[in-house]
């Protein structure tokens with residue numbers, strides 16, 4: 001996989017990812033604390049997410065290493081292995097979950113951004129999905145925040161153009177909910193996330 005100088009990018013398949021799950025949790029907690037996720041997470045709140053990933057035989061964990069240190073990661077797994085809240089909009093449409101590969105988060109330490117690692121994360125996940133499945137489509141979701149949200153930084157840059165350039169199309173008709181405690185809330189709150197789809201096989205998007 002193409003990586004910028006000094007960075008090694010490696011994909012771990014299924015149970016080979018197990019030793020790196022704590023690194024994934026650490027990076028998720030660090031990176032998702034910022035806008036737009038505002039996730040007030042810790043090792044305990046990551047437990048059930050990591051357990052679900054560990055149960056998925058064909059999940060892929062892509063890691064970016066600077067030397068021995070993981071500085072970013074991205075995940076993917078067959079859609080059928082995802083929690084009911086994620087699969088709900090696809091089931092509601094009556095779609096075969098086997099046609100979809102779900103791309104979880106991409107989280108990269110801030111000082112490593114803008115060097116092509118995020119692009120490599122998408123390429124690595126697409127390669128993994130093609131290697132382990134016959135899925136026609138890649139799908140991921142991103143949190144939806146109102147334009148007037150009080151914690152939106154003045155210089156916030158949406159990732160929408162980045163995702164469009166990776167070949168994904170936003171699908172406002174497909175949304176799901178996830179609960180997490182935010183930095184600005186006392187407890188967990190429900191957040192709405194919107195899906196983006198990309199054809200991996202050339203099949204037209206449903």
Ligand SMILES: CC(C)(COP(=O)(O)OP(=O)(O)OC[C@H]1O[C@@H](n2cnc3c(N)ncnc32)[C@H](O)[C@@H]1OP(=O)(O)O)[C@@H](O)C(=O)NCCC(=O)NCCS
Pocket residue numbers: 004031032036104105106107108109112113114115116117118119120142159161162165
């Ligand atoms: C999403 C995220 C992983 C993107 O990572 P990134 O490494 O900064 O992204 P890249 O550097 O690969 O791409 C950014 C741009 O720089 C370009 N770029 C810069 N240097 C490059 C290089 N050496 N090689 C290839 N592309 C390069 C990319 O092409 C891209 O531009 P484009 O969209 O016009 O093609 C990162 O912003 C992040 O962790 N954000 C916070 C968490 C988040 O919101 N995640 C998404 C939801 S889960």
